[in-house]
Amino acid sequence: MPMSAAFQARLFPLLPQIAEHFGTPFHIYDEAGIRATARQLQAAFAGISGSESESGFREYFAVKALPNPRILAILREMGCGFDCSSIAELRLARAAGGRGEDIMFTSNNTAPEEFAAAAAEGGCILNLDDLSLVAKVPEMPELICLRYNPGPARDGNSIIGNPVEAKYGVAHHQLLDAFRAAQARGARRFGLHTMLASNERDYRYMVETVKMLLDVVEWVGAALSIRFEFINMGGGLGIPYRPEDAPFDLAALGVEAGALLEQFFRRNAYVPRLCMESGRYMTGPHGVLVTRAINRKDTYRTFIGVDACMSALMRPGMYGAYHHIDVLGKTPGPDDLPVDVVGSLCENNDKFAIQRPLPPVADGDLLVIHDTGAHGSAMGFNYNGKLRPQELLLREDGGVELIRRAETVEDYFATLNFAPRQWRPGQQI
Ligand SMILES: *Cc1c(COP(=O)(O)O)cnc(C)c1O
Numbered sequence: 001m002p003m004s005a006a007f008q009a010r011l012f013p014l015l016p017q018i019a020e021h022f023g024t025p026f027h028i029y030d031e032a033g034i035r036a037t038a039r040q041l042q043a044a045f046a047g048i049s050g051s052e053s054e055s056g057f058r059e060y061f062a063v064k065a066l067p068n069p070r071i072l073a074i075l076r077e078m079g080c081g082f083d084c085s086s087i088a089e090l091r092l093a094r095a096a097g098g099r100g101e102d103i104m105f106t107s108n109n110t111a112p113e114e115f116a117a118a119a120a121e122g123g124c125i126l127n128l129d130d131l132s133l134v135a136k137v138p139e140m141p142e143l144i145c146l147r148y149n150p151g152p153a154r155d156g157n158s159i160i161g162n163p164v165e166a167k168y169g170v171a172h173h174q175l176l177d178a179f180r181a182a183q184a185r186g187a188r189r190f191g192l193h194t195m196l197a198s199n200e201r202d203y204r205y206m207v208e209t210v211k212m213l214l215d216v217v218e219w220v221g222a223a224l225s226i227r228f229e230f231i232n233m234g235g236g237l238g239i240p241y242r243p244e245d246a247p248f249d250l251a252a253l254g255v256e257a258g259a260l261l262e263q264f265f266r267r268n269a270y271v272p273r274l275c276m277e278s279g280r281y282m283t284g285p286h287g288v289l290v291t292r293a294i295n296r297k298d299t300y301r302t303f304i305g306v307d308a309c310m311s312a313l314m315r316p317g318m319y320g321a322y323h324h325i326d327v328l329g330k331t332p333g334p335d336d337l338p339v340d341v342v343g344s345l346c347e348n349n350d351k352f353a354i355q356r357p358l359p360p361v362a363d364g365d366l367l368v369i370h371d372t373g374a375h376g377s378a379m380g381f382n383y384n385g386k387l388r389p390q391e392l393l394l395r396e397d398g399g400v401e402l403i404r405r406a407e408t409v410e411d412y413f414a415t416l417n418f419a420p421r422q423w424r425p426g427q428q429i
Contacts, residue, residue: 004285018290025290027289029066034078038075043254057273058079059276061075061277064086064375064378082104084104090103100123100124115136119138129169143189145191149170191228192272194209201237203249241322290369294307303339304340306342314380316352323369327361328366391404
């Protein structure tokens, strides 16, 4: 089931009052659910022991999934590091207390300013996306990670694409040269990263990824006398967006990945730490978009107009993604008629649902759009002058906290307010 019964039980009784107090629309996140998932992740990988005193597993939350400092602080309390790929995300991770090896910087098409930001403020674990970047890092850190793209050896999925077509990572035939070049520039500690799929609910795909990384580590390790400190299997763990979807079997991944690491240890007398950088799995099911029905239109179809639009949630318009919808206080039944749930943006793909059977919706009803806790608010935008909504946190103590205010028209105009400035041909640069 999409949103958990526990989250519903915590949220739904309070929702009319929350909507009254804060106004709609808003994303609201469930602190208890986020903490529970972080604990489940720790438990699933608890059997993996590290080489020395360190734990053998760590999650680096993919900041792009839910870049809110309040959420990052909760995840840090739960022991997570952060995976960043922009200067703003580095700043968010550091503002949440992440330092040094708590942060991975997994950029691609990396710019000089990004290298500088990654090295600043105590640095971070640098994850290089290409052979050519090994020479471009201004100062090679002691610990360096490379992103591996296996090419035709693996299938990707619809969101990330076929590895051969994907823009990410170092190709198989370049990998030895890349690590050798990093060694020549002074790197002494090494990691290997990959990210091949997104929203994958079959845990066996992730087991294959761990196996692939361990095989590569064994091959490169033997060729260059490297003991890899960690492998990073990327994110991409899927969540059930549809009621009939099976959940990801986290426990099975923990057991089978643990067995692969154990076998690696027997062959090599050491074992790299297992890292993961999940976004969606950590927060996706623990957020919902709450929006009010404001118009109903019956033409060739029935359209339910709500007060949020795709500026708050792009996934349905962008990927045709399914997000489950509840009409607060109304139970689905066999007589429900299909409707399109639409925003007010002048694009016909501004629809949260298409021909979805819903109980009869009246103006003023609250609609709860599930699973917006990852890649929801974060993907928002301002096209057509639409503004991004506020974000709220349903705390474990039952209180509700505003953790991002709604955008205002003044925010929209902020980049249009500046000192007049011109350049003419012939003028000095
Ligand atoms: C987007 C992204 C993630 C997180 O992906 P999820 O599908 O949300 O788990 C992790 N790592 C990298 C490099 C990414 O780009």
